[in-house]
Amino acid sequence: MTTKLFGEPVRRREDARLIIGKGRYLDDIGTTATLAAAFVRSPHAHARIVDIDAEAALDVEGIVAIYTYEDLTGALAEPLPVLIPHPQLTAPRTGYPLANGEVNHVGEPIVMVVATDRYIAEDACDRILVTYEELPVVVGVDAAREAAHAVHEEIPDNVAARHHQETGDVEPALAASKNTLSFTQYIERSACTPMEGKGVHARWDADDSSLRVYTSTQASTSVRAAIAAKLDLSLDKVEVIAPDVGGGFGVKIVHPWPEELLVPMAAIALGTEVKWAEDRREHFISSAHERQQKQEITVGYDDEGRITALDVHIWHDNGAYTPYGIIVPIVTATQLVGPYVIPTYRVIVESVYTNTVIVTPYRGAGRPQGCYAMERTLDRIADVLDLDRAVVRERNLIQPDQFPYDQHLTFQDGRPVIYDSGDYPGLMVKLKDLVGWSEASRLRDDAAARGKLLGIGMALYVEGTGPGPYEGGHVQVLGSGKVLVSTGLTSQGQGHETSFAQIVASELGVPIEDIEVTTGDTRRFPYAVGTFASRAAVMSGNAIALAARGVKEKALRIAADVLEVDPGDLEIDEGLVQVKGTPGASIPLRTVAVLSNPLRYAFDEAAKQATQFATTSSDDKPPVAEGDAPGLEHRDYYSPIRSTFASGAHAAIVEIDQTTWEIDVVKYAVVHDCGNVVNPMIVEGQVHGGVAQGVGGALYERMAYDSDGQLQNASFMDFLMPYASEVPDVVIDHQETPSPLNPLGIKGAGEAGVIPGTAAIASAIEDAVGRRIASMPISPTELYDLVRDDTSEKTATALRRVGTGASK
Amino acid sequence: MKPAPFRYADPGTLDEALEVLSAEGEGAKVLAGGQSLLPLLSMRLAAPATLVDINRVPGLDTVEATGDGVRVGALVRHAHLLHDAAAARIQPLLARATANVAHPAIRNRGTTVGSIAHADPSGEMTSVLALTDGSVSVATPGGVETIAWRDFFVGPLETSIHGPAVVTSAYFPALPARSGTAFSEVARRKGDYAVCGAGVVVTLDEDRRVAAVRAAYISVGLTPEVHDLTDAVAGQPAEKADWAAAGSLARTLVDPDTDIHASADYRRLLVGVLTERTLASAAAEAVGGME
């Protein structure tokens, strides 16, 4: 049956539109009359603002308005919200929409200029003179920890939060362990860098006192609430729409960004349309980054490599402010344990301030770091004990009969970390097969014959996906037969138009061509949380399925009346409600939709069927029964008790040129388990994109801050996001362990691809060169430094093996 | 990322272009493919008062290959040169090097002469001009003069031309007899400016012994540098010359810088490695040409 599309590799319906330039992105909105905003941003990482002199800018022809902090009123003059408060976030700080006397990172907005176009706005920005008194700058976790200087004067130790979780008494457990080892490792900053930066377009309708805002966001409903609150507007007078969004990867879940408040503020003040489209440099220096952590790890284990205790202390760089709370630290802390049994675990994440761009979730959101900590620990145990790295992992895996498995930790949604389902040994079997784990030594010899060093590495992860609190879905069948589907969360290219349509096609029995999906538009669906944490399919997918089921129930009820049968005898297929096994006894769903709405007026042919003299409704019942409603539509919500836990295993094979130390990922294998798969092609696409970002984070991307807090690579020329030419071919195998927590049995898939990249590639490089890799990402120039340094640590495996190491 | 205001002229002849350049004075800049200039404008790292777009000027878009060498007009795009078989026969380094310049979209628009006029020591074609001992033709209101590469490149992004001038062509002399070439580079990502690159010419004597070895490097010095490495391998048979010795010599001759992508030491390592690699393949080509 063509309408049973759940699980089919349906081609993405949105792609044709998006790839031929028919997308409608933020900067496509507006006309030549739309005013443009541009910002004066701090050139200093830490400074007091002594004076702002805008005099010279006033001469620029086309200038309309200039705003500084002094122009902000009411709630807008208060600090931006701490979006996700947490008791352990003891010293939260956020910036102001425009700097209030002090700047804490390069790129912080100080002045907003509105002009007739962006060129003129930038000309005016150039002429605004800001006088600064420079303050000492804190860059990097080490400097933050030393606290020779403070980012925020009132927080002398630079510590925003000390996140702490433990599952038992770790010190005695370590003392009782047969073996222990301790080490420190580091992971550098990267960032989401979506193709489209942020952007806001606001239109004020003075006659109606209403505001329409388009913003390139991952959370339109919450942006709406924030705008209403900060600008003192009634919620019903604000609508927020996420148009086509050219990627988010986390940075657009943060809100309200200063610009999301300031652009509407200007639109209201000026009574016209105002737009701001972020440029690439702005994105690098004033959006958000992630990933930098220093990790100190002590592990206790027995002679078989079984972990007995794990003690982790992490210093996490949260940048200048903490608008998104300590979500990234919590995710690292709780997801670190992965698919393993850790009898006693303690984790402390100290989240520290630095004079750099804020740190908020970037695809993976702390998981890549956690995975890096856990997986590299297992690699070290294997190294010391002279065991196969796969074997050590297998000995520590949670077994299929242990589900639901309680890690005794508290997740980012405040709920317990209880793994709902999974088959981790199954992942291992598939992965070893897919990558050819047992052939590694032969491959190594082959590569050596070609003058290359070959190494292999693996990494496993468990990803809590689909956290609550809820999402909703609305499904409506029109008299034309068209099926309108909407959900409040937003899309950034994931293929929601396709997967949500597949769900409705399957649930309702209608052709996918009849279905139209709208996301992220508060006019259509005002209640939502947002797109993050691999939650769209789990949350909105299930909500939409429930809504479709509601529509189906009503459709069958109405059709049963007309066809004079029992609803239980009916089915819907290809948009036709029919009596099971009785061809011909049927009524089109679109007719049911017409009949569902009793009419007085026949505005078209179809409507005629629902008018008062056309139907044979009984005289002693109201046309709309008590408790019923006109129309064939249903709204429903899905709210899970806790997250569902997806899992996967990756392996990388690298080849390293012994003369240039260039690192080539020659094979990348992924085994992926996200429960029931709505659309395998879309899931694989998500995995491919994630792997690309994983490879980027492992080998190419970093934020090159100098000690003055200047980002030296704030462009795509020097921030090395990998091109297609750098991303290896990815081989994928699937495993499906359905989630028992939701009606569709699905788990999230959005972030999975990126999580184990750094860990697996670090392991592979270490395997190839025989030197300890304890800092990622790693570039050829750094690898060269490492291998020619006689004091850099050699792995025990390398000492057992011969023939690796650098020639000077 | 919007340029500061500028005037724009698109003259229809070379004379007209020179007139506008003269009239506009110091603040005027020639616009060719825009692949280097426009990003600088957008980032407000440059703010010329006037852009003189030469794309409408006739006669500048040809590649002339004669036995003596290849003359590349100012409006010849990298992509054109890359695919010009006649030019590649006379001077194989042209296609070999342009293949390493950026990505197809940029090669379709960016000009080879523009990249030479831009004088970026990370550009491939500046080094090739040097390695082949080439020159540029520069039109000024006073006439056309030929400037040898050594006198043209003054510093990073700096040439010896001042005042109203249009580089009308670059001239790459033909490959000498009994010679082979090779070009290779290491870039962080395919198509990026090289972390280090090397172009070499190996010339043999009639007995297939090494007579001359010249090498030029990319992203290594402030201006293109050509190094004579003949001493390391002079007189050695081409098939088994000690190319590693030439690589070692090259490493002692260069003085690269450190940046966020590579240390000076790493660049020096690459100079050695790329020298050895390219010389071996250039020598093999020279031998092949003699068979």
Ligand SMILES: Cc1cc2nc3c(=O)[nH]c(=O)nc-3n(C[C@H](O)[C@H](O)[C@H](O)COP(=O)(O)OP(=O)(O)OC[C@H]3O[C@@H](n4cnc5c(N)ncnc54)[C@H](O)[C@@H]3O)c2cc1C
């Ligand atoms: C993403 C990206 C990657 C790149 N990668 C590389 C690379 O790997 N290697 C590389 O070599 N280049 C690279 N480039 C630059 C590219 O090769 C440019 O085409 C070239 O540097 C300049 O040529 P153009 O025609 O675009 O010159 P324009 O940008 O128009 O001009 C550059 C400068 O030269 C001057 N100029 C240009 N033509 C003349 C003339 N005829 N007479 C006098 N002055 C003139 C201009 O006034 C200006 O100062 C890259 C560019 C981009 C955007």
